[in-house]
Amino acid sequence: MRPPSLYVPGSTPVHRADPVTKGVWAASLTLAGFLVPDWRGLALLFLLNAAVLARAGVLRRVAGLVLASALLVVTFFVAQGLTHAGSGEVAFRAAGLPFYREGLVFALTLAFRLWNTILAMGVLVLTTRPQDLVAALLMRGFPPRAGYAVASVVQLLPTVWAAVAAVLDAQRSRGVETDGGLGRRLRALLPMLGPLVMASLTAAQERAVALEVRGFSRKGPRTVFRPVADMPGALAVRSLGLALFAASAAWRAVL
């Protein structure tokens, strides 16, 4: 059992691009997706991000994420198709219920917004180790204590994940029922989580001491263990991202 991760290791230009530039790109294109009022415009953003992801060799991974959103997309089409009547033009009827054309178009827009979010953020999260992102942010003045809080989760999760497996086995062998009715499964929650939380909090205490003796509360500038270099052309990529965002905002304002 492995802790969750979206990062796909690689050495493509997208992987090597500096995390802050990818972050600016991901944020501008995600927000742009929510400003573009028409699904055809969103489809263009979708294709643009898909091309970047293809270059990074992570299309398969992102396709998995898009498929995982299928249920959400189905609810868009059912909920909006049935209720968003607009001019009242009925596209088709299913089980005697009318599905409105405008509602279905709106649902398509929502679906593309969701996919655009997944793809745009994917450019950042699928190609960047979380530690590198934090290091890059720290180098630009992100508070070190906040940086620690994010980066240490990466180190912590594998340890905690191993403990989960151990506690599940131990409690089952002591006769804690993890099958059966809902009430019985709910009651199993505490014997499972209690020891894990307890062990984690003790670990937090030890970490606090370890951090303190290493000068965690010290004031003044910090150095970074794994410096992340700005890539050539970073400015151009960031400007393009921001320009697309501005264009989407303008499109929204005009319509």
Add this chain to the structure above:
Amino acid sequence: MQARSVWSLRLTTFMVALIPIAVAVNFVGKYVAQVLRLPLWLDSIGTVLAAILGGPVVGALAGAVNNVFYGLVQDPVSFWYAVTSVFIGLAAGYLAYRGWTKTPAAAVGLGVAVAVVAAVVSTPLNVLLWGGTTGNVWGDALFTSLRLSGFPVWIASFLDEFVIDLPDKVITVFVAYLIFRGLPERLVAQAGAVAARDAD
């Protein structure tokens, strides 16, 4: 020594160390809920526990870091809902400070309050981002039937979110409360635990 304000932004090192632990506990809660096939998310037990132990500021930071991290390793859409997590942490931390963790009944009240806050904060996000639905089949079925009976989008969307949040947050907070009650005094004191435990 001057008493520390519950809203103070000056965190002790232990409070900072508590934040990643809270995020890990959130992940574990979600995973255990899946193992036990519970129809709940239970993905904010750590946030609530950090809020009870360290106060609203620690709770809010744990919530924010949780969604940023979850967005990085699991689901990119989660970044948007960092706002909800921050408010869950703030509400749980402040109400725990006001004594809502003294008795089991108060803890249930805290769960209901957290559910209301979570639904109120999530509703504008759900409406603006996704036209009001949440992606939960039962909630969205309710949304659709309310809309068909003529309810406004905002009310239908709030109830869509609230019917899922209510059981989820009440159980989340109650589990966090039971764990909090069982913690050794030494640890609770070190966390700066603003929340009071009943004398037992």
